[in-house]
Amino acid sequence: MSVKIHFLNVGAGDCTIIHFPARTRGDKSLNERIMMVDINHNPTDRNYQNVINYYKENFRDDNGSIKPIFRFICTHPHQDHICGLDALKNDPDITIANFWDLAHDFEPENYDYYPTHEADWKAYKNLTGEKSTATVIRTSREDEPGKYWNNEEDRISILSPCKELRRYAHYKEDGTKREKTKIEIDEMSYALVIQINSRKILLGGEGRTTPFWENIYTNCKDLIKNCSILKASHHGQEAGFHEDAVKLINPEYIVFSNSEKEDEDYGAEGSYKKAVPKATILKTCEPGNIVFEVPFDKSEEIVFKQVIHGQ
Numbered sequence: 001m002s003v004k005i006h007f008l009n010v011g012a013g014d015c016t017i018i019h020f021p022a023r024t025r026g027d028k029s030l031n032e033r034i035m036m037v038d039i040n041h042n043p044t045d046r047n048y049q050n051v052i053n054y055y056k057e058n059f060r061d062d063n064g065s066i067k068p069i070f071r072f073i074c075t076h077p078h079q080d081h082i083c084g085l086d087a088l089k090n091d092p093d094i095t096i097a098n099f100w101d102l103a104h105d106f107e108p109e110n111y112d113y114y115p116t117h118e119a120d121w122k123a124y125k126n127l128t129g130e131k132s133t134a135t136v137i138r139t140s141r142e143d144e145p146g147k148y149w150n151n152e153e154d155r156i157s158i159l160s161p162c163k164e165l166r167r168y169a170h171y172k173e174d175g176t177k178r179e180k181t182k183i184e185i186d187e188m189s190y191a192l193v194i195q196i197n198s199r200k201i202l203l204g205g206e207g208r209t210t211p212f213w214e215n216i217y218t219n220c221k222d223l224i225k226n227c228s229i230l231k232a233s234h235h236g237q238e239a240g241f242h243e244d245a246v247k248l249i250n251p252e253y254i255v256f257s258n259s260e261k262e263d264e265d266y267g268a269e270g271s272y273k274k275a276v277p278k279a280t281i282l283k284t285c286e287p288g289n290i291v292f293e294v295p296f297d298k299s300e301e302i303v304f305k306q307v308i309h310g311q
């Protein structure tokens with residue numbers, strides 16, 4: 001019995017899908033759960049995974065129906081993390097039960113960057129608004145401790161957001177509020193630790209070395225210590241690399257989710273290798289989707305396969 005983690009090859013963006021199996025202990029009525037963290041859907045570019053096709057092919061019941069998304073976590077609503085949300089929301093076969101959002105005032109400056117950006121932003125506003133079809137959850141490190149860590153949930157601990165990072169994102173040093181379009185929403189993105197019995201998976205969010213990682217390193221040392229898999233912050237770029245934190249995390253595997261070009265220009269592979277030489281670095285851009293199986297039984301090894309996807 002294991003938890004499957006899919007890191008999809010979506011180019012300069014993120015899409016991680018975690019599949020928790022049905023419980024065999026504790027509350028056995030709890031069904032399997034699927035958690036999608038961010039989306040960067042590529043319906044036309046054959047170099048990258050079409051997320052919706054992948055979801056429909058891989059998350060299907062025996063009777064052919066598509067499994068629901070139990071929990072969608074939007075780490076932060078920048079374009080490369082919500083791209084395709086409109087298509088996902090409007091797909092008649094896919095449902096989202098819970099939507100994790102941040103408590104923020106950010107708005108995009110324009111929709112120029114990508115053709116579906118405006119539609120995706122509207123879908124995001126819709127999914128997080130009062131009339132949302134999903135249950136909207138806005139939580140933070142200070143929220144009731146262990147709220148998403150109990151047996152009914154999936155042992156999720158929240159590293160970020162927290163009060164301090166939220167304040168940094170919204171206010172300038174002189175105490176005045178940033179304009180909505182200038183809010184540094186990535187500095188309060190969700191970063192999470194998921195515990196699978198004795199193992200930990202760290203999803204590193206999007207923040208930079210300072211203030212984001214400095215804050216997590218200062219406040220969450222026990223939680224981040226010795227993780228099996230680290231999804232590198234900020235797409236594995238230098239901007240999100242924090243040497244002391246990475247040494248403490250001491251991961252067996254590090255995953256970069258980025259395009260080849262961005263990774264070549266900004267990737268921090270050298271810094272990670274120097275900090276944790278034993279870790280295996282895997283990139284979604286070479287050659288494709290990475291699927292881990294993390295067994296509940298600690299005597300069983302973590303296995304992974306990496307596959308070149310087909311659109």
Ligand SMILES: [Zn+2]
Pocket residue numbers: 012013014078080081206235
């Ligand atoms: Zn990003």
